[in-house]
């Protein structure tokens with residue numbers, strides 16, 4: 001009987017590993033190995049014709065910390081994340097609550113909001129280029145009706161980052177709304193009715209019942225928005241190329257520039273490692289701390 | 298129990314895009330009474346209850362609660378509580394928070410809130426479960442939380458929509474008694490929706506039997522059982538339901554009527570002395586008695602009860618007899634004729 005149980009256990013183990021292996025192979029080849037290789041690269045100097053590659057420890061990191069552009073880019077990215085995440089989530093939630101209500105042409109409203117999401121980021125950027133172009137752009141055209149002077153939204157350091165932020169919010173809000181809408185549909189209608197009978201106002205119902213029940217979704221969206229605030233840079237290539245004078249440069253764009261414009265792979269690797277560490281810490285907080293405090297259905 | 302009207306429905310109708318929900322609902326519900334809305338699924342029981350609660354607005358008619366016209370009032374202005382079939386508990390809130398939700402909304406002071414909570418949990422036997430989430434409770438406990446939430450505010454009118462349908466049979470019997478006792482002790486008026494005639498008959502002072510959006514009969518359980526208004530009521534109420542016999546199958550009743558008879562009024566008699574000769578088509582042992590189903594042209598649901606275990610082989614022929622005094626006569630439209 002024990003041999004039978006052993007055989008059964010071994011069979012289960014093999015079965016488990018077989019199921020796991022495709023993901024394991026893919027993740028190893030395309031995530032774990034590159035991450036470790038990046039960490040490795042970041043510890044070596046950049047090879048030139050005169051000086052060969054050598055181990056430098058954390059020198060690449062300290063060089064970066066001494067680089068004012070790096071700090072400007074970090075500041076830009078914090079600002080970018082700090083604005084796009086809460087604003088796009090807030091708009092998404094408001095739109096979802098509205099589109100989930102008893103409004104007419106509900107299907108149309110949902111589709112309209114979702115449209116920016118299905119556009120590729122490059123196409124969206126081109127669309128916004130058409131809004132922002134000084135003189136010809138829609139914004140300037142509208143401005144000129146009211147006698148406002150022409151503004152080069154993308155061309156001046158004070159407005160460039162904000163112009164980028166607005167495009168991102170426009171792109172993301174509709175996407176997040178879909179998640180909120182899906183979550184709202186799972187809240188039974190009777191909860192609203194029970195709250196109605198108890199005399200709860202629409203606001204009380206939203207605050208005490210709906211928002212807590214949306215918490216898992218909010219958390220999920222927040223993590224996604226955070227990741228997007230690091231990885232979504234397509235529109236920079238079209239709109240500003242990080243300029244003027246690095247005013248709209250974001251981390252990933254800077255990494256790309258380091259690696260493929262300045263051919264400084266070790267610095268790019270060092271920056272990548274830092275981004276990965278920060279994101280990993282945030283993910284750990286999400287999964288360990290916040291998940292415990294959230295009610296999952 | 299007082300007899301003054303507490304809730305009054307007058308000519309209520311509700312349709313959705315022309316599709317019938319309910320129609321011509323006129324009902325007087327005395328204060329402190331237990332009224333059951335009974336009927337098959339889809340007959341408009343829930344709709345009637347929701348109209349009363351203010352969760353739907355009627356297309357026609359008038360609703361009065363405690364003498365006040367509330368036809369178009371918001372649900373919260375009607376001073377009533379409700380127990381939903383699904384319980385509608387807030388899944389992220391603890392038992393205590395669920396029960397106190399309405400008190401908090403209505404800004405009842407904290408001390409009073411806790412006192413009321415304690416009392417409601419005491420009555421429903423939930424003390425010690427204050428901190429649990431609904432997901433950590435059994436079905437029966439969840440049901441009691443819903444009850445506690447309904448009684449905690451001390452509203453005089455409580456509406457219940459099939460509150461027992463998600464419980465197993467044994468628990469259902471126990472909770473049935475608890476609800477009835479609760480209603481008596483608190484002296485509240487309960488309007489109770491159910492599709493289970495046993496439930497309605499055993500709990501209610503007044504049963505309102507509905508079909509296809511219309512009221513078929515309003516009366517005490519006794520009334521519905523012994524004086525059914527029409528053949529639908531006759532066949533819906535009682536276990537087993539009343540047997541119906543076409544008058545052509547009997548002598549002396551003409552040929553366009555229907556005659557009803559209950560199982561307990563039928564006797565099996567020796568061959569040659571009965572009024573009808575039937576074939577046994579099933580026999581079912583119920584414990585204290587045995588139910589024997591009978592077949593005969595022009596009859597439906599004909600059966601007879603025999604004491605103890607007395608199964609009969611299928612296909613046997615038996616003769617039955619009954620007194621004219623126990624017969625219910627319905628006209629060709631199914632309506633009860635005087636008597």
Ligand SMILES: Nc1ncnc2c1ncn2[C@@H]1O[C@H](COP(=O)(O)OP(=O)(O)O)[C@@H](O)[C@H]1O
Pocket residue numbers: 313316317318319336337338339340341342343344345
């Ligand atoms: N919101 C609604 N929209 C359309 N039809 C409805 C709605 N609610 C109920 N009905 C219809 O009204 C009738 C009565 O339903 P209901 O009162 O729920 O029956 P029940 O007696 O089973 O509780 C049914 O035919 C149902 O299809």
Ligand SMILES: [Mg+2]
Pocket residue numbers: 342343344
């Ligand atoms: Mg119903």
